Amino acid sequence: ALGGGVPLGAIGLGQRVIESGRISKGVHGSTFGGNPLACAAALATLDIIEREDLPARAARLGTTALERLRSLRTPLIREVRGRGLMIGIELTKRVQPYLEALLERSILALPAGPNVLRLLPPLVITEEQLDTVLTVIADVLGAQGQEVAGVSNLAAGSRGAAPGGFSGESPDLPSLPAPEGDAQKNLPLKGDEGEPYQADADIALLHSMLTIPSYSGQEGALAHYLAEQAQQRGLHAYVDEVGNFIASTHRDACDEQPVVLLGHMDTVHGVVPIRYEEGALYGRGAVDAKGPLAAFVCATARLAQAGNLTRPIVVVGAVEEEAATSRGARGVIERYQPLACVIGEPSGSQNVTIGYKGRLLVDGTVTRSSSHSAGPQLSSSEVATTFWMRVRNHADEWNRQHAGNSAFASLMPTLRSINSTQDGMEDRTLLCIGYRLPPNFDIAALREELERWGDEDNVQLSFSGEEVTFQTSRTIPLARSFVSAIRATGAQPTFKYKTGTSDMNVVGPFWGQNIVAYGPGDSRLDHTPDEHIRLTEYHHAIDVLTRVLSELAQQRSVTR
Structure with a gap:
């Protein structure tokens, strides 16, 4: 200073x-x-x-800030103290979750001990900027009298909202408002057949989720928003130590065999303008996989409000599913031993997925001494390309012998990226190969073969993201429940095997065979600039899930 x-x-x-x-x-x-x-x-x-007499100005603004902060009515604040613009807000809980919530709202604050939120703005802060900071702090600390902007006001008065303003239980959970901006703008008025849509909480929730970016590793804002929304719908909700959003119909779901709905919050990068067009909602994550996760929350809230559930239903919005880490799913493997698990992935509301292929990621590095392009020595890019063709030829031959015409039974390598650099002394090429692996495939033998080729071609290799194929069957109790529920809505169910991977590959080996993947949306739109979900399908999926969960939540015995 x-x-x-x-x-x-x-x-x-x-x-x-x-x-x-x-x-x-x-x-x-x-x-x-x-x-x-x-x-x-x-x-x-x-x-x-x-x-500019900044000391006097700081004293004046500081007095105003102290008065506003001391007037907030929230059990979170124990004391507000300060001098000038140096202010400390002592909380009744640890401060770290609230610092993170402020950061997600573009307010940088620091702790002063384990439970004091410290404000130390620059002396030249404007009155408008200070007003914004104080308003956000009031929102995050859940002060009474703060109006919540955006679509949540719509949701509070629409079908699906919890009666009586139920707030749920959430230790150490900051309270966040709905996203600001045009969250209520252009809500759909007509469906595919010209029937009017009610501007209901189900659509409003998904729309709001799409306005909150949640790329892998950056899911915090969405997690806290979903926890707040789940509480308003009568669920017990919080954000766990991994960063997962957790919502449950029962306070202590870990001690029983719950039904677990495992979706994910993260998306791939890219901005898809949020809009409604011809009965569809566009936005990054509408299909993969905010649509399925929103459907989980809405269906579970319906049953929670109806009551009389024998078995807990737990919704998990996992972090980092789109990354090879699957950190969110791994964080709940030992927490629950579910009666049944539904993975939140787009299958179409009439379809149920019962298998995902395995995965292996291979990173290669080729380094060569620089040479003239007219000389006989192969460049690092040529060596890398030769290695890739070796991988492709091997897969083609393997598939001719073992796969027949089945994509699920095929060995499927993909060249995810390749790039080269030169510094005048060395040429270096990096490539990444992603394998989709068929059932019962010998991954160890493939790694040994790749390492042998790498030694022969002077390609340094590293491996990551290994997951085995996981598949169940259409005869398991959970699959039969979906068949009955889909037929009860007048639709005809079908089963799918997918060539990608999901969190089913992660939790399936630990939680058993009573597991499927389900969710609204066309998976061909995953990761595309045209990503959108049909709202009729979204509503249909919520209805199907409500029927399935109603049946499962009354079961008392486990069938594996």
């Missing part, structure tokens, strides 16, 4: 120390002391502080 942003330090000595004679001029010095630029910046800073 002394140098107005330019690094500068100063040493102050009291009169007693000066008069002691033990410290004279030049005793405490620095090689870089007296930097002319830093000293000039400090003098300019002092001039501005004096000319």
Whole structure:
């Protein structure tokens, strides 16, 4: 602050120390002391502080801020104290979750101990900026009297909203408002057949979710928003230590065999403008997989409001499913031993997925000494390309012998990326190959073969993201429940095997065979700029899930 942003330090000595004679001029010095630029910046800073009377301004704004903060009515605040614009808000709970919630709203604050939120804004902060900060703090700390902007106001008065303003239970959970902006704008008025849509909470929830970016590793804002929305719909909800959104019909679902609905919050990168067109809602994640996750929340809330559930239903919005880590799913494997599990992935509301292929990611690096392009030596890119063709030829031959015409039974390598660099001394090429693996495939043998080729071609390899194929059958109890529910809505169910991977590959080996994947949306639109979901299909999926969960939640015995 002394140098107005330019690094500068100063040493102050009291009169007693000066008069002691033990410290004279030049005793405490620095090689870089007296930097002319830093000293000039400090003098300019002092001039501005004096000319604009910033201390008095800080005192005035600080008084206003203290008054506003002390007037907030929330059990989270124990005390507000400060001097000028240096303010501390002592909370009744640990402060870290609220700092993270503020950061997600573009407010940077720091802790002062485990439960004090410290505000130390610049002296030149404008009144408008300070007003914004105080408003966001009030929202995050759940102060009474704060109006919630956006689509949640619509949801609170529509079908699916929890009666009586139920707030649920959420230890250490910051309360966040709905996304701001045009969240209510252009809600659909007509469906595919010209029938009017009610501007209901189910559509409003999905629309709001699409307005909150949640790329892999950046799901925090969406997790907290969903926890708040689930509480308003009568569910017990919180964000766990991994960052997963958790909502349940029962307070203590871990001690029983629940029905687990495992969706995911994260999406791939890319912006798809959010809009309604001809009965469809467009946006990144509408299909993969915010649509299925929203359907999980809506169906579970319906049953929670109806009551009389023997068995808990747990909704998990996992983090990092789109990444090879699957950190969210791995974080709940040991927490639950479910009666049944539904993975939230788009299959179409009339279809049920009962198998996903395995996966292996292969990263290769080729480094060669630079040479003239007219010379005989192969470049690093040529070596990498030769290695890739070797991979393709091997897969083609394997498929001729073992796969027949089945995509699910095929070995499917894909060249995900390849790029090269040169510095005049070395050429380097990096490539990434993704394998989709068939059932009962010998992954260890494939790795050994790839390593042998790498040694022969001087390609350094590393492996990651390994998952075995997982498949169940259409005869399991959960699949039969979906068949009955889909038929009860007048549709004809079909079963699918998918060539990708999902969190079914992660939890299936631990949770058993009573597991399927289900959700609205056309999976061919995954990760595309045209990603959208038909709202009639979205509503149909919620109805199907409600029927399935109603049956499962009354079961008392487990069938594996």
